[in-house]
Amino acid sequence: MARMKFLCDSDRCIECNACVTACKNEHEVPWGINRRRVVTINDGRPGERSISMACMHCTDAPCAAVCPVSCFYTTADAIVLHDKDLCIGCGYCFYACPFGAPQYPRVGNFGSRGKMDKCTFCAGGPQQDNTRAEYIQYGSNRIAEGKLPLCAEMCSTKALLAGDGEIIATIYRERVQRRGYGSGAWGWRTAYRETVSI
Amino acid sequence: MSGRTDGTAERRGFLRALGLAAAGATAAGAAAAQTRADSVPAGQARKENEQQRVAARYRETDHVKAYYRTNRYEH
Numbered sequence: 001m002a003r004m005k006f007l008c009d010s011d012r013c014i015e016c017n018a019c020v021t022a023c024k025n026e027h028e029v030p031w032g033i034n035r036r037r038v039v040t041i042n043d044g045r046p047g048e049r050s051i052s053m054a055c056m057h058c059t060d061a062p063c064a065a066v067c068p069v070s071c072f073y074t075t076a077d078a079i080v081l082h083d084k085d086l087c088i089g090c091g092y093c094f095y096a097c098p099f100g101a102p103q104y105p106r107v108g109n110f111g112s113r114g115k116m117d118k119c120t121f122c123a124g125g126p127q128q129d130n131t132r133a134e135y136i137q138y139g140s141n142r143i144a145e146g147k148l149p150l151c152a153e154m155c156s157t158k159a160l161l162a163g164d165g166e167i168i169a170t171i172y173r174e175r176v177q178r179r180g181y182g183s184g185a186w187g188w189r190t191a192y193r194e195t196v197s198i
Numbered sequence: 199m200s201g202r203t204d205g206t207a208e209r210r211g212f213l214r215a216l217g218l219a220a221a222g223a224t225a226a227g228a229a230a231a232q233t234r235a236d237s238v239p240a241g242q243a244r245k246e247n248e249q250q251r252v253a254a255r256y257r258e259t260d261h262v263k264a265y266y267r268t269n270r271y272e273h
């Protein structure tokens with residue numbers, strides 16, 4: 001069974017934010033919420049590096065471990081999804097997530113934040129069939145359409161890889177071998193407890 | 199897909215109405231924030247059973263294979 005993963009080849013990312021924009025447009029993500037964002041370190045200095053981040057769909061997801069209403073579930077292809085009809089907006093998952101992925105439509109405590117929203121790996125929600133109700137809550141379901149996450153498909157420099165973890169690791173490995181350098185599969189050890197050995 | 203388009207149009211219509219109602223902008227803005235990303239009315243939400251919701255969704259279609267192939271061109 002294929003295990004879905006993200007891999008950002010940070011040697012290629014140019015911080016254009018196309019992935020962020022593609023995601024917002026595809027899912028009509030509301031104002032104030034970003035399912036994906038680009039983080040730049042050493043901005044404007046030698047060694048500048050950008051990484052596109054979203055929910056990494058972790059193995060044994062920490063968000064699922066802390067959710068008091070058990071709204072998370074992991075599909076057989078390892079996509080971590082959540083059920084907004086159960087979510088009470090407590091914000092625990094935000095504190096548990098090593099990548100800061102969970103977002104809330106409103107500001108406040110004790111349920112007043114609204115239902116949590118995060119990257120779905122473009123796989124919709126509990127219903128797999130692209131219904132209107134599902135789109136309103138979770139956005140589109142490209143995986144059901146036989147496609148991959150739009151952020152990765154739209155990446156202007158092919159920095160952001162998504163899909164079968166073994167295949168994208170092989171693609172990254174081949175790139176690093178050909179160009180002779182690579183800064184590693186960022187976030188993989190935290191999310192998947194492994195790295196891409198070159 | 200048609201369902202999706204309907205939903206989009208509906209939300210956009212809602213936002214357009216918001217734009218017209220310039221007066222109550224602040225109050226209406228708060229309502230807009232609640233419309234998306236929150237739940238649809240409970241009656242509309244259909245739940246599949248536990249096995250269906252965790253079933254594998256990914257398929258290695260021609261579209262997906264083309265993505266892997268074109269990403270191999272880059273170094």
Ligand code: SF4
Nearest residue numbers: 023119121122149151
């Ligand atoms: S996989 Fe889909 S939902 Fe997740 S960041 Fe990419 S475009 Fe957004």
Ligand code: SF4
Nearest residue numbers: 013014016017019155
């Ligand atoms: S689209 Fe690609 S190059 Fe542009 S910011 Fe996103 S990951 Fe980086």
